Amino acid sequence: MSLSITDVKLAVEDELIEGAISIRDGRIDKIGKTALLPKADRTIDGKGLIAIPGLIDAHVHLRDMELSYKEDFSSGTLAAAAGGFTTVLDMPNTKPPTSSDERLVEKMAKARTAIHVNVGFYASLAESATDLRRMTNAGAIAFKLHMNEPNSDAWHNDRQRLLSSLEECGALRVPVAVHAENGPAIAKIQTKYREAGRNSARDFLRAHAPRFELEAVRMIIDLARRVHSNVHVCHLSTRRSLYEISAARKKGAQVTCEVTPHHLFLDTSDLNRKGGLALMVPPLRRRSDTIALWKAMLGGQIDIIASDHAPHVLEEKETRDVWAVKPGLPGLETTLPLLLTRVHRGEMTWAGLVRLLAEKPAGIFGLQGKGRLEVGMDGDLVLIDPKAQFNIDSSKFYSKAHFSPFDGVKCVGRPAVTIVAGHVVHDRGEIVEKNQGKVVVRGVR
Ligand SMILES: [Zn+2]
Numbered sequence: 001m002s003l004s005i006t007d008v009k010l011a012v013e014d015e016l017i018e019g020a021i022s023i024r025d026g027r028i029d030k031i032g033k034t035a036l037l038p039k040a041d042r043t044i045d046g047k048g049l050i051a052i053p054g055l056i057d058a059h060v061h062l063r064d065m066e067l068s069y070k071e072d073f074s075s076g077t078l079a080a081a082a083g084g085f086t087t088v089l090d091m092p093n094t095k096p097p098t099s100s101d102e103r104l105v106e107k108m109a110k111a112r113t114a115i116h117v118n119v120g121f122y123a124s125l126a127e128s129a130t131d132l133r134r135m136t137n138a139g140a141i142a143f144k145l146h147m148n149e150p151n152s153d154a155w156h157n158d159r160q161r162l163l164s165s166l167e168e169c170g171a172l173r174v175p176v177a178v179h180a181e182n183g184p185a186i187a188k189i190q191t192k193y194r195e196a197g198r199n200s201a202r203d204f205l206r207a208h209a210p211r212f213e214l215e216a217v218r219m220i221i222d223l224a225r226r227v228h229s230n231v232h233v234c235h236l237s238t239r240r241s242l243y244e245i246s247a248a249r250k251k252g253a254q255v256t257c258e259v260t261p262h263h264l265f266l267d268t269s270d271l272n273r274k275g276g277l278a279l280m281v282p283p284l285r286r287r288s289d290t291i292a293l294w295k296a297m298l299g300g301q302i303d304i305i306a307s308d309h310a311p312h313v314l315e316e317k318e319t320r321d322v323w324a325v326k327p328g329l330p331g332l333e334t335t336l337p338l339l340l341t342r343v344h345r346g347e348m349t350w351a352g353l354v355r356l357l358a359e360k361p362a363g364i365f366g367l368q369g370k371g372r373l374e375v376g377m378d379g380d381l382v383l384i385d386p387k388a389q390f391n392i393d394s395s396k397f398y399s400k401a402h403f404s405p406f407d408g409v410k411c412v413g414r415p416a417v418t419i420v421a422g423h424v425v426h427d428r429g430e431i432v433e434k435n436q437g438k439v440v441v442r443g444v445r
Contacts, residue, residue: 001025001041003422006034008046008383010373011350021051023379023422031375044424046383049416052354053373054086054117054380056361057332059177059234059258059306062088062119064110066095071311071400073114077437079309079332079399080117081426084415086380087118087370087440088309088332089361092144099124101134108139108439115437117420118380120365125176127155129168139441141365142175142232147216148281150187157184163223170229174442175256175364177232180216180241181208181282194323201271201279204322208283210238217241221248221255232364233257235308237282239292246301256303256364259293261335264305266290266405274405276317276325280310298352303364305339305356307331311401330401334392336382338406340413344386368445379422388414398431 002024009016010031020037022030030037062076071079080088090107092098098107104123111119120141126132132143145156155161169176189207193199217233221244224231236242236257245257262280267287270278278284296302310328319325336357342348354373362371369378389412394404418426420436 001422002038003379003419004037004040004043005046005051005383006037006043009050011050011052011354014349014351016050016350020046021381023419026379026421027369028373028375028377028379031373044383044417048385048387049383050350050386051373052350052382052384053358053371053377054382054418054420055084055336055357056087056367056371057085057307057309057335058089058304058361058365060088060090060309060332061093061311061328062090063094063311065107070313073111073119074116075398075400076309076311076332077116077119078431079330079397081418081420081431082398082415082429083332083334084336084382084384084418085117085332086382086418086420087120087367089120089122089141089365092122092124093146097124098122099126100131101138104135104138104140112439115439116425116431116434117437118440119437120367120440120442122177125156125165125169127161127165132165132168132172136172136174136442139439139444140174141440141442142177143169145176145178146183147220148179148181148183148186150183159219159223163227166223166229166231167227170227175230175232177234178220179235180213180220180233182212182215185212185215190323199322201275201322204279205268205283208281210240210285213238213282214241214244217244221245221253224255225253228254230254230256234306235260235263235282236293236302237263237285237289239289242292242296242301246296258304258306259297259302260306260308261331261338262329262405264290264293264297265338270405276319277329277403278405279322279325279327280308280329281327297356298348304360305335306361307335309399311399313401314403317403329403329405330394330397330399332399333397334404334406337392337411337414338409340384340386341411344412366442367440368443379419381419382415383417384413385416386413388412388416390414
């Protein structure tokens with residue numbers, strides 16, 4: 001099976017260079033001039049399109065299992081393909097949670113028959129070294145620690161117990177992704193507010209105050225530094241915690257961090273209009289925070305962009321009780337168009353986009369053969385139509401979650417063709433070939 005893409009522009013560093021790409025047996029086997037390409041079973045005319053490596057979303061909630069009413073492996077990976085993502089990493093806070101090697105194996109087995117792009121799986125961070133080792137051997141891409149979990153007697157709220165778990169992850173060389181918010185402190189305020197009948201979006205913001213993110217970031221950096229484990233801070237939302245991470249990195253801490261499109265494109269002023277649709281954790285922050293995040297991201301202080309795709313049914317978002325609203329929003333089909341619009345305006349470079357959404361996530365999570373458009377790499381790529389203009393319309397999402405705080409936003413640039421291992425999965429809004437995704441296992445190509 002071979003595929004040629006002719007007369008396409010390739011994003012190489014900060015330049016767009018005319019060329020052609022040949023994919024054979026699932027891998028890129030030649031990049032060069034169109035005239036010099038070997039004959040292929042199928043050819044795509046790439047005129048007017050820009051080729052970039054298939055994007056990697058390191059923070060996705062595909063749900064499935066008992067939460068498949070929100071999203072399942074099929075709908076979630078179709079949304080990924082339509083959004084230009086050829087690999088996604090699935091979070092473990094499902095029902096049941098991915099908290100043992102058996103659960104991980106079970107999830108992988110179910111996914112294998114249903115996925116349309118590649119999927120790697122997180123497992124929940126465990127206290128026991130045996131459990132961590134077993135989940136690593138079963139192929140977990142990384143571990144996830146939810147510091148925001150309200151349970152104040154959880155083992156991970158004990159510094160010493162958390163430290164020994166992180167130490168084991170360091171020895172196993174598996175990264176630990178962290179939701180950094182001080183859970184017990186937030187839970188306390190929530191209870192107080194609930195009892196007082198306080199129930200507004202502003203109360204939600206107060207309960208998830210910036211200082212709770214900062215406290216958690218400080219604690220995790222401090223612990224990670226002591227045991228040399230690789231910690232990845234998810235969905236960083238404030239200027240203060242950003243500075244904390246930058247300072248720690250300057251002193252040699254192995255900490256990476258991520259930002260989401262909603263924390264880049266929305267701020268607290270959007271909450272009035274969007275209500276529950278714009279509620280997530282950590283919540284939207286002030287405009288000054290979004291400005292700082294953009295600046296840091298473009299300056300290379302933020303490693304990756306991830307969507308934190310968190311689908312729910314609409315009723316779960318529109319309930320009047322702010323404490324009952326399910327936090328999160330679908331992001332797989334809006335992330336790339338929103339960012340391409342910035343590239344179109346000259347506010348972001350192609351190299352920056354590729355670094356944040358492909359190269360760096362592949363590096364941090366050890367995804368072999370992915371993240372770069374080079375000979376020998378996997379034949380996962382996206383052809384971008386940089387001039388396509390459209391308005392975001394969540395009713396057309398492949399995701400089961402048909403809502404978005406970005407509805408109606410005008411975008412310039414969209415993923416035209418999504419290719420997984422040399423197979424065209426998505427072509428201008430249509431799904432072409434299904435079931436091309438593979439379960440990605442740590443350290444194995
Ligand atoms: Zn998440």
